[in-house]
């Protein structure tokens with residue numbers, strides 16, 4: 001064994017850093033954060049727009065500024081970060097975990113840890129996964145790759161841009177590329193509502209007169225060496241493209257902003273069970289995965305839209321992991337949490353009786369005047385009116401004081417009675 | 420691949436292989452004279468080049484694309500056929516069956532992935548069963564060894580995931596699967612190690628015969644090359660090349676094939692290559708295991724007008740999955756991870772055209788449709804014999820080395836085996852093995868640098884040579900890193916780095932200094 005620590009944190013994005021800080025605050029001293037990039041900070045480092053930290057710091061920060069605050073805190077607490085180091089594998093090793101790390105500087109390392117916190121973030125979905133007919137020329141890439149290149153290296157992919165998908169990264173890139181002199185001709189969204197936050201629709205599209213085509217999709221890609229045009233068709237009643245109503249837009253770049261997928265290849269190797277809907281690990285209310293001693297937080301657990309919630313969730317996770325190191329496995333009856341009416345998913349999958357928990361969820365579709373309700377048997381644990389709900393906005397609320405004999409907690413939306 | 424960076428102004432990469440002086444090339448006139456020039460660096464050109472590298476000859480290969488195999492040879496089903504599909508007496512049948520036997524030795528020498536998995540042609544009706552018998556007879560005539568007609572039970576025992584309605588199958592155990600581009604790279608790499616020269620990004624636009632009987636070749640970039648013999652291995656454009664010399668007795672008709680690759684997660688649905696009974700124009704739509712693991716389904720077979728129609732279609736997709744699901748019901752189109760089109764160069768007459776022509780010294784290796792990948796080593800041997808008959812002096816070079824010299828470790832394999840001891844060893848030898856570039860397929864910087872030094876300088880070239888960017892994220896993460904490494908190793912400016920050669924640059928527009936806030 002090259003190194004033994006109490007806690008190993010994989011990933012140094014906002015999730016990893018917040019979890020590590022919470023571990024430290026809760027009495028864990030031997031902590032190692034590993035990060036495969038050259039520097040800590042995660043995806044935030046390429047998000048140079050502002051809008052981060054409104055909840056956490058009551059300020060509008062850029063991504064790098066938000067990251068820097070955490071990096072400084074981690075440094076102040078003397079928590080070790082090993083950059084340029086990728087975690088490749090995690091295996092059981094008695095009552096510890098053994099992680100195999102590949103470090104640019106130190107080569108292959110074996111690190112033993114009492115707990116492992118997974119904070120690997122997520123990756124973008126790509127064209128292959130959505131199989132658009134047509135050619136395979138240059139000029140098609142994920143919005144995040146374009147973001148990284150424009151913001152970190154100073155290159156743009158083209159001048160005539162079409163964006164497929166209205167996820168936040170795509171919206172932000174629409175504005176970013178417009179500011180760099182490119183023409184964004186359309187954002188095409190297959191759903192009948194936008195994938196990204198409303199604020200981004202307004203500030204990134206409307207303010208720049210960029211058309212958003214809802215309930216449309218790209219049905220063909222043309223171009224030999226470089227993309228030259230796309231064919232766009234509206235969807236009919238059956239959600240199938242209506243080819244007879246299609247139109248063609250000339251372009252030299254197609255950006256894909258069609259969703260994010262939690263990065264869980266490593267988790268699978270460690271034997272962690274994943275949730276089919278979120279793509280992240282199935283966790284209990286302590287954010288512990290199906291493998292005792294392995295925890296998860298941030299985008300690797302569920303794709304977040306606000307970094308503030310990432311920090312909050314991860315601090316909670318770090319605290320629970322610290323307790324695991326000190327007191328071992330928390331025993332107690334597990335009460336399952338189930339998504340009900342209009343709820344796409346809930347997380348965690350189960351709450352340990354007698355503890356408090358934070359429940360996150362996403363609505364199935366946009367709606368207005370709904371109440372979100374969490375119920376255990378006949379007891380209402382939580383109820384709040386929501387004027388408008390969107391799938392792009394995650395809701396989070398605490399629950400406590402569950403009845404001893406609760407069979408399960410059901411979380412659902414209920415239409416408000418008009419008063 | 421080693422190449423003469425003829426049209427590039429930046430410094431040439433340092434190659435371990437002998438290359439022709441680049442400075443001379445900036446003048447664009449190269450009065451180098453070769454014994455043989457091969458036009459086209461597909462599997463046929465590469466196999467011919469390697470065969471010729473055995474002899475004391477000056478051989479050059481001229482290719483219009485940015486890398487070897489970028490034509491039809493990278494985009495196919497990757498099957499080394501047993502040889503029962505083709506009509507007895509045809510060149511296709513003769514060469515495929517002869518070549519099939521060569522693959523164990525070739526694979527041993529050149530270290531490309533190849534596995535003999537066997538082919539199963541399935542019957543679902545009485546009529547199909549009669550068709551199996553017909554192909555069994557063809558196979559016998561073609562001297563395909565070890566074929567068997569097997570019943571339902573045994574078919575299902577061999578392939579539990581196929582449709583239980585199957586009535587029986589024609590089984591040919593000698594068929595294999597291969598990684599087509601790695602095979603091409605290995606052939607060409609070995610040819611280069613044995614002294615062949617390769618010109619990439621050089622499109623032949625004219626070919627003529629001078630008074631002294633020598634051929635003169637002009638490329639689009641103004642390169643001039645001379646030779647005594649020319650081998651026409653230009654795939655889809657072999658008719659144009661022959662046409663420059665007034666040879667017009669054949670045409671190449673493009674026949675399109677769409678293929679769909681499924682996610683690794685689907686698992687090993689089949690062990691052998693699964694065929695239906697053939698159609699008039701093709702072997703039908705297949706379920707194909709690949710050497711890398713994922714299952715592939717396809718190809719369609721559609722005669723098209725344009726030789727560059729590389730678009731997949733909704734109909735093609737539907738068609739492929741309808742047929743594939745009939746054979747393996749659990750296949751789903753939602754598992755597609757990527758798709759591609761390959762275009763078969765079908766010559767009038769429908770057979771391969773390999774041989775001398777009315778123009779002395781000009782040899783055709785044209786119309787190499789399926790099973791061209793399979794037949795490639797035999798086509799190359801046939802071309803060599805034709806050259807000998809046509810008067811080329813072919814003295815064997817004592818220093819010829821059939822073995823791949825520049826082999827390199829694939830970290831991916833070590834990690835799959837959890838062979839960490841060996842991994843530590845190779846890192847101790849080369850620190851770049853500890854820098855992970857492609858996280859989906861576990862490709863390290865050492866492997867990328869190795870590929871660049873063997874001449875792969877496009878993203879597609881590096882992808883084919885190392886697998887970087889072929890995994891789940893399809894390059895979302897590693898593209899920018901690979902670009903940085905190409906830039907560092909070759910000096911090529913970022914804005915010139917391309918997917919597959921000129922015109923396909925990834926980030927062609929550098930911004931002014933001082934980046935604004937978006």
Ligand SMILES: Cc1cc2nc3c(=O)[nH]c(=O)nc-3n(C[C@H](O)[C@H](O)[C@H](O)COP(=O)(O)OP(=O)(O)OC[C@H]3O[C@@H](n4cnc5c(N)ncnc54)[C@H](O)[C@@H]3O)c2cc1C
Nearest residue numbers: 011013014015035036042043086087120121298299306307
């Ligand atoms: C493009 C984009 C724009 C966004 N815009 C906004 C916005 O405007 N406002 C807002 O509030 N939020 C925004 N967000 C959301 C917010 O930034 C993310 O939710 C947050 O960064 C997620 O944090 P994380 O730590 O979970 O993941 P990440 O920040 O992705 O960090 C994960 C880290 O783990 C590392 N890692 C992964 N695997 C390994 C491994 N095997 N070994 C070692 N290290 C590993 C990665 O290199 C990475 O550094 C945006 C997100 C994206 C992607």
Ligand SMILES: Cc1cc2nc3c(=O)[nH]c(=O)nc-3n(C[C@H](O)[C@H](O)[C@H](O)COP(=O)(O)OP(=O)(O)OC[C@H]3O[C@@H](n4cnc5c(N)ncnc54)[C@H](O)[C@@H]3O)c2cc1C
Nearest residue numbers: 459461463490491492495496498623654676761791792793
């Ligand atoms: C969908 C599909 C599936 C197939 N499956 C199989 C299979 O499973 N098994 C099998 O055995 N066979 C298969 N084949 C057939 C096999 O792929 C071909 O027979 C083989 O690749 C042909 O090789 P080639 O070298 O003749 O052509 P190519 O690979 O096309 O090479 C010709 C080269 O010449 C170059 N060139 C053309 N014009 C010029 C010019 N003017 N100047 C310079 N260079 C030029 C081109 O760029 C190209 O690189 C399949 C084919 C397709 C399309």
